[in-house]
Each structure stands twice: as structure tokens, then as C-alpha cells.
Amino acid sequence: MLSTNPFVQVFALDFSRAFDTIRHATLMDKMTQLELPDQTYNWIKDFFNDRSHCTKYSGKISTCAIIQAHVMQGSGLGPATFVTAADLKPVHRSNKVVKFADDTYMIVPADNSETSVTELSHVNDWAERNNLRLNWR
Numbered sequence: 001m002l003s004t005n006p007f008v009q010v011f012a013l014d015f016s017r018a019f020d021t022i023r024h025a026t027l028m029d030k031m032t033q034l035e036l037p038d039q040t041y042n043w044i045k046d047f048f049n050d051r052s053h054c055t056k057y058s059g060k061i062s063t064c065a066i067i068q069a070h071v072m073q074g075s076g077l078g079p080a081t082f083v084t085a086a087d088l089k090p091v092h093r094s095n096k097v098v099k100f101a102d103d104t105y106m107i108v109p110a111d112n113s114e115t116s117v118t119e120l121s122h123v124n125d126w127a128e129r130n131n132l133r134l135n136w137r
Contacts, residue, residue, distance in 0.1 A: 001096075005110040013104040013123060014135040021131045023069045024048040030086060047077065069131060085130075091115065091122045 001008045015021075028045055036044075051067040071077065085099050092115045096107040106123060108116050127134045 001107065001109045007110045009106075009108040009110075009113060009116055011106040011108070011116070011120065013106060015104070015127060016133040016135050018132055019071045021069055021133070022071050023131050024051070025068070026130060027071075033086070044077065088123065088126050091118055095119055 027048065031041060031044065051070070052064040053067055054064040055062045085104065088097055088099070088104070090097050090106065092108075092112055094109060095112055095115060098105045098107065104123075106116075106119050108119060124134050
């Protein structure tokens, strides 16, 4: 982009607690759009199905709560589960979205600088639909 533009705008997008808020149902819906072998899809679905958590403190154990949104960040599946972001695309064709796990960047060339607000609004709307919150700092 810099070879054809005097500058580019790079917006580093930070989603608050991204790994904690990924809905399992949304994740699985988006995974159906991928060309995964059935065994792989079923293994991942089984991994997220019927997850629960309880806490032990001072010898007492809390009741278990069903978990419907969360991905272990340090797990092998953590970064891969950000296929939830696969459908996040720029509004304007010559702008770019670069993603790795929960790190996302919007790149807008000088020629499109007037589209920055539209692009950021689009990302925010997408985040809300996907149970994510964009940190605005």
C-alpha cells in the first residue's frame, strides 16, 4: 500500500476479554462454513459441548455452572477458534483487515482515509453481533 500511497492508517483493534466471550454456538455455526473433515468438526464440537466450571476454595466446592462462551487462551484450540473473525471483512475493497487469533488490524490507505470512520463502525457492529466488545482507547 505504501508504494502507491503517501501513508496508510493502521488501527490496532483490541477486543476486551475476547477469549472469554466467544459463544460456543457462534463458533460452531461459523465452523460449519469451513471445509473441515467431519471427524475434526465433531471433535471440536464435542470439546465445547457440556462444558462446566466450579470453584474450590477453603475446602468448599461451589455449584457447577454451564459454560456457553469461553475458549482457553493457552489451549491448542485457542488461536484456531478465532475463525469467528473469518467473516470480518473491510467495507471498502482496497482496505485490509489482518487477523491472528484475537489480534486484528484495520489498514486504510491514504486514498481511502475518508472511509476510516465507516470501517471502524463496521468493526464495532460486527463485534457486537459476535458478543465481543471493542476497546476504544
